[in-house]
Amino acid sequence: MGVSTEQRIQIYNSLSGSKEEFTPIHNQMVGMYVCGPTVYNNVHLGNCRTFISFDIIFRYLKHLGYKVRYVRNITDAGHLENDADEGEDRIAKKARIEEIEPMEVVQKYTVDFHRTLAKFNTLPPSIEPTATGHIVEQIELVKQIMDAGYGYEVDGSVYFDVLKFNESSAYGKLSGRKLEDMIHNTRETSGQSEKRNPQDFALWKKAQPEHIMRWPSPWSDGFPGWHLECTAMSTKYLGNQFDIHGGGMDLKFPHHECEIAQGEAISNCSPANYWIHANMLTLNGKKMAKSTGNNILPNEIFSGENDIMDRPFSPAVTRFFMLQAHYRSVLDISNDAMLASEKGFSKLMHGLSILESLATAKETTGFDVAKWKQKCYIAMNDDFNTPILIANLFDAVKFVQNVNDGRESITKGDLDELGSSLNNFVHDVLGLTQEEQKVDHYLENSLNLLIELRNDARNRKDFATSDKIRDELAKAGILLQDGAQETTYTLKK
Numbered sequence: 001m002g003v004s005t006e007q008r009i010q011i012y013n014s015l016s017g018s019k020e021e022f023t024p025i026h027n028q029m030v031g032m033y034v035c036g037p038t039v040y041n042n043v044h045l046g047n048c049r050t051f052i053s054f055d056i057i058f059r060y061l062k063h064l065g066y067k068v069r070y071v072r073n074i075t076d077a078g079h080l081e082n083d084a085d086e087g088e089d090r091i092a093k094k095a096r097i098e099e100i101e102p103m104e105v106v107q108k109y110t111v112d113f114h115r116t117l118a119k120f121n122t123l124p125p126s127i128e129p130t131a132t133g134h135i136v137e138q139i140e141l142v143k144q145i146m147d148a149g150y151g152y153e154v155d156g157s158v159y160f161d162v163l164k165f166n167e168s169s170a171y172g173k174l175s176g177r178k179l180e181d182m183i184h185n186t187r188e189t190s191g192q193s194e195k196r197n198p199q200d201f202a203l204w205k206k207a208q209p210e211h212i213m214r215w216p217s218p219w220s221d222g223f224p225g226w227h228l229e230c231t232a233m234s235t236k237y238l239g240n241q242f243d244i245h246g247g248g249m250d251l252k253f254p255h256h257e258c259e260i261a262q263g264e265a266i267s268n269c270s271p272a273n274y275w276i277h278a279n280m281l282t283l284n285g286k287k288m289a290k291s292t293g294n295n296i297l298p299n300e301i302f303s304g305e306n307d308i309m310d311r312p313f314s315p316a317v318t319r320f321f322m323l324q325a326h327y328r329s330v331l332d333i334s335n336d337a338m339l340a341s342e343k344g345f346s347k348l349m350h351g352l353s354i355l356e357s358l359a360t361a362k363e364t365t366g367f368d369v370a371k372w373k374q375k376c377y378i379a380m381n382d383d384f385n386t387p388i389l390i391a392n393l394f395d396a397v398k399f400v401q402n403v404n405d406g407r408e409s410i411t412k413g414d415l416d417e418l419g420s421s422l423n424n425f426v427h428d429v430l431g432l433t434q435e436e437q438k439v440d441h442y443l444e445n446s447l448n449l450l451i452e453l454r455n456d457a458r459n460r461k462d463f464a465t466s467d468k469i470r471d472e473l474a475k476a477g478i479l480l481q482d483g484a485q486e487t488t489y490t491l492k493k
C-alpha cells in the first residue's frame with residue numbers, strides 16, 4: 001500500500017521549536033529511534049506515557065502506509081547515577097541490593113517492561129537492541145570520534161571535547177542552552193576532574209576494581225559512557241541521518257544534546273531531522289517521586305493495590321486517559337481523572353458495539369461522514385493531536401447513539417464508511433481494545449446461566465445439583481448469595 005498523498009503531517013520539532021511539515025528522507029520509509037528504558041527498576045508510569053506517545057506515532061505512520069523501522073533500545077549497561085559521569089552504575093547498585101547478578105537485574109526488569117507495555121497494547125518496535133550487545137560498535141564509535149579530533153584519552157578513560165565541538169557547531173542547540181552560560185554557571189573548578197572542561201562527557205570510562213560490568217577496549221577494561229550507545233545503535237540500524245528521534249522531555253539535556261554532538265562529530269550532519277519529546281506525567285498535581293511517596297506503578301493501578309485510586313482501572317482505560325492529552329502537554333493523573341476517563345472509554349466502546357446492529361435507511365444521513373473523517377485526519381496530522389481526534393470520535397458516537405434511538409438515520413453506504421473509519425481510528429491508530437470488557441460480559445452471561453440452572457434445580461428439589469453448582473463456584477472464587485428476590489454473586493479477590 002502506498003502512502004496516501006493528501007495526508008501531510010506537521011510535527012513539532014524540538015530542534016527548531018516550531019511545527020514543520022514531515023518529509024521523510026527516503027520517500028515512503030521512515031526511520032525512528034526512541035530512547036528506551038534503563039532496566040534496573042519496574043517501569044515508571046511516566047515512562048509508559050512516553051512509550052505510548054511514540055506507539056501512537058508508529059501506529060499512525062503505519063496507518064498512512066509508511067514503512068516504519070522503529071528502533072527502541074534497552075539500556076542494560078554503563079548508566080551512571082549522575083550526569084557528571086560519577087557515581088555507581090545503577091544496574092550494579094541494584095544487583096548489590098537484590099544480591100543477584102547484574103544480568104539477572106537486566107532480565108527481570110526487561111521482562112517487566114515488556115509485560116507492562118504489552119498490557120498497554122503498545123506494538124513492539126522493529127528492532128530492540130541492547131547496549132551490552134553493541135559494545136564492539138560503541139568502541140568503534142569512540143575510535144571514529146577520536147579520529148575526527150573530538151575525543152581525548154586520560155588514564156584509560158575517553159572524553160568528548162565539547163569546547164572543540166562548539167567551535168564549529170552549537171552545543172546546547174536542542175535544549176536552548178549556551179555553552180558560555182554553562183561554563184559561567186558551573187561550580188566545578190579545574191583540577192577536580194580528569195576532564196579538560198566540566199562540560200565534556202565520557203565516551204569510555206575505565207572501570208574501578210569494584211565495577212562488575214566491564215569490557216576490554218584499546219584504552220582500558222571499562223564500560224561505555226551513557227550517551228554513546230544510542231548513537232552507536234541508531235546509526236547502525238538507521239544510518240548517520242534518519243527521520244525521527246524521540247524520548248522523554250527529561251532526555252533533551254544532556255543526553256540528546258550529547259547524541260547530536262557525537263553524531264555530528266562522525267558525519268558532519270545532524271543525526272535526526274525531527275526531534276520529538278513527550279512531556280511528563282504528574283500525580284495529584286505533583287511530580288511523581290518514589291522518595292516522597294507521590295508515586296504509582298502501572299500494575300498498582302491495574303490491581304487496585306494502592307492508596308491513591310478508589311478502585312482498579314484497566315490498562316485500556318489508563319491508555320485512553322493518557323491519549324486524552326496531547327503528548328507535549330503535562331498530564332496529571334488522579335482518581336477523579338481516571339473515573340472520568342473510564343466513563344468516556346465505555347461510552348466510546350459502547351458506540352462501537354452498537355454499530356453492527358444499527359438499522360439503515362434509504363434516505364440521506366444526518367451526518368457528513370466524509371467531512372468527519374477529514375477532521376479526524378486533520379487532528380492527527382497536526383502533530384498527532386489525539387485529544388482532538390477523540391473529541392471527533394465522540395461526535396460520531398453521539399450520532400450513532402441517536403441513530404440507535406431512532407432520532408437520526410443513516411444509509412448503508414455511510415454506515416459502512418463510518419463503521420470502518422471508527423474502528424480504524426479506535427483500534428489501529430489509538431490502539432484501544434475492548435477485550436477486557438468482553439471477558440466481563442462473557443463471565444456475566446455464564447454466571448447468570450449457572451444461577452438460573454441452580455434455581456431450576458432447587459425448584460425441583462434437586463439439592464445435590466444446586467449445592468454442587470454453589471460449592472464448585474465457591475471453589476473458583478465466585479460466591480453466591482441468595483437474597484429474597486434473586487441470587488447475586490461476588491468475586492473473591
Ligand SMILES: [Zn+2]
Pocket residue numbers: 034035036230255
Ligand atoms: Zn538515548
